[in-house]
Amino acid sequence: MGECRFSVPRKEWDLPFLAEAKELAGVRRVVRMHLNVWGLPELVDAAQLCVTELVTNVITHVGAGTPTTLAVSMNETHLRLEVSDPDTRALPTLLAATDEAEGGRGLSLVDATAERWGVILRGDSKVTWCELATELTSHDGHIDRPEVLRSEALLTLYSRRGPLVPCRHDRLSVEVAQEAAIGVVVDLLHWLRAHGCDPDEALDRAQGRFDAELGAGAVPFRAGTAVDLAHS
Structure with missing residues (x-):
């Protein structure tokens, strides 16, 4: 794991x-x-x-x-x-x-x-x-699915300002990883455009594959809404 x-x-x-x-x-x-x-x-x-x-x-x-x-x-x-x-x-x-x-x-x-x-x-x-x-x-960890582990390895290595995790024992918030993930996606879109590919088509195909892997019963959500409702 x-x-x-x-x-x-x-x-x-x-x-x-x-x-x-x-x-x-x-x-x-x-x-x-x-x-x-x-x-x-x-x-x-x-x-x-x-x-x-x-x-x-x-x-x-x-x-x-x-x-x-x-x-x-x-x-x-x-x-x-x-x-x-x-x-x-x-x-x-x-x-x-x-x-x-x-x-x-x-x-x-x-x-x-x-x-x-x-x-x-x-x-x-x-x-x-x-x-x-x-x-x-662990109580603050994630499920060890192969696609999640591959992404985490990529985000650990990827950063415009150097490694996201300089020390093996460092733990960063998921918000930091989210910003890095957005950076990865943006750079990949630049790579696709530079190689004559359509970034929008790639995004549509990726979204379709993601939805298919989640399954037909997946329910979309917006992060942050739950906290507001719980204390309203």
Whole structure:
């Protein structure tokens, strides 16, 4: 596996809201955008499912309109989701759900999706949490796919002002790498133009190949939006 030279910041965040069915779409949207910004798009569906079921459990067993908080963080290489509410009496219980037993299927889905889950009782609240496994090798690293490793090796070497990583142990932010990546793309476009190729056609073909590799279900996002929504 490669060594991640450019750290991906994944700072813990939380979102207070009222546990109501109409709020769930907005909560899922914030989760999706944060995970995209964190470079974990492959966890979006599982995380949204778990959050939906944990919040629905609050609505069902504590009551609609209950003040609730979603907290998302990294526990080493696991994604941790926590849903807290002020009721310490209605404890989540995993039932052997059947087709006839609609209530109790929620936590069964969480149990089947997450690697582990549990409940923490506090003085004035409880926290129901679950953790999803990732393919990360460190909490601020990236997934070691071949195309990502090739790009990181290129960005490590590439810089108009000299090597981006002068020392083996230096770690730079992903923002620095992003600027270097833009520089690489610009220079490649100059190279294509100098060799009689159409830069726009190359960009279109690259975008098409990128979209195809992501798959038909990929959802675009704009970095930075998630933080604003989480604190609005």
